[in-house]
Amino acid sequence: MINKINQLSKSEFIKVFTNIFENASWIAEELYNQKPFDNFEELSSKILDIFETTTRDKQLKILNAHPDLANKTKISLLTPDSLKEQTSAGLDQCTEEEFSEFKKLNDTYKKFGFPFILAVKEKTKIEILNNFRKRISSDPEIEFDEAVKQVKQIASLRLKELNNKGL
Known part of the structure; x- marks a missing residue:
């Protein structure tokens, strides 16, 4: 390849x-x-x-290019990769209560100046929400470093998938 x-x-x-x-x-x-x-x-x-x-x-800028998680009003704006990743984690199948919690967490998280980023592939909604709840009270510098780490993890997973499926 x-x-x-x-x-x-x-x-x-x-x-x-x-x-x-x-x-x-x-x-x-x-x-x-x-x-x-x-x-x-x-x-x-x-x-x-x-x-x-x-x-x-x-x-x-790359952090800010990432979409909010489980934002049902912006699902049509997701890149194909983000849509597939969020769907694989069941974020398109949230209950109204879960969508509401994600919206609240996404809105609160804006204090960091970038969206909450997590490599959601192979994670459940519960794991994602627990991670979100934990990180929402993090220190801004620690959270920036964690977001960068998560972006690298997402990129690594996308590269692995590209390598597995070929061009």
């Missing part, structure tokens, strides 16, 4: 890798400029490194 990736045109490459980090075409473009890759692990390492070593402002 890596040979196929190395042969993609710039526009094809950017299309494939833009949503590894929620709508971050600049990361895909920077990754493109580091071709060719010896293997998928090298590609994965390099894209994660681009995010880790960028400025805090750019990291914050």
